Amino acid sequence: MPQEDPLRQTQMDAFVTRTKRPIEVVEASKKKQRIKEEEEVKEEIATSSETQTYSKHWTYPIDILNPSFRIEDGLSSQEGSNIRKHGDLDLLYFSPFLKKDYAQQLYLHLLNNMPWYRVTYTVGARTIRTPRWTTVFGLDDTAEFEPPEEDGTVAGRGVRPKKGGKLPAKTYKNDPRPLPLLLSQLKKLVEEKTGAEYNFCLLNLYLDGKDSISYHSDDEGFLGENPTIASMSLGSTRTFLFKQKEKDDGVAYAGNKNKNKKGKGVGKGPVEKFQLNSGDLIVMRSTTQRNWLHSIPKTTTTVGPRINITFRKAMNVKGTNNYYHFNVHAALKDSGENEAHRYSEGNMVKWKGVVDEE
């Protein structure tokens, strides 16, 4: 049996320590760099406070800071690639849609200025805590926001039916929120480039690799027959998966009421994988929602925050009620969990009652 050489063992230990350290060091320094950049943006905002403007509405829990940059200037010259696979996966992929530095500015702006919610709701006996932060703005196609007051604010104003008349009481379970300036500018840009119209922006914030969205499809009746959904990625890169729904005699369970809504029993079909980078826009079109599920899985790799914005068109009141319930208002009764939060150095803190030190 070979003798153990203590000197060699010490050298080996040192080698192992040395080869292990760089990953930790790199990750720590990446985190430090991220926090430094976030602080710089905050400082910039603070020093330019005299020129700051806000989007204000009585339904907002906070005034939402308008950006100091023009989002139209951030458009990349990259055209979208058409991706058609397996007969019924139909995508248009802009990689990227926004130039890198604009994507970063937009990401930090949204991270620091949106009211974020961690929604908890019950389905029968099950309590579900949404594994990500969400927020939503918009109104379905049957109604419109009343025009703003002359001073530019829309305080006190509500919504009215597009076809005239009055909205029956309690049509909307929660008051719809108009898009803040930044999102309405971004929506216009996305509409121009994708040739579709949208009336909702749903935002997801994945704080780290533990945050996720499980397999689902956006195929609710209130989105219409073959909805176009444009999905923008900002911040850290995450894996985006598509999985084909189980088919019965070659036909997907359209409407997918029970069997494959959550991806159960659909393990055999093909999977398509994308690494979505900051500034990318992936547009899901035509038969995609009817035949495919999509998800952002959890990851054990260290990743920083990522924001996703989906642009959608809800056709009726059901869409508005669904989106506000599941992205803003749902919370366990009396839990106080449905309070707006903001991002602060890697953590989420309540907007209300938190004051920055002078």
Ligand SMILES: O=C(O)CCC(=O)C(=O)O
């Ligand atoms: O974060 C993403 O890229 C996907 C979001 C999504 O699937 C959804 O909001 O329905």
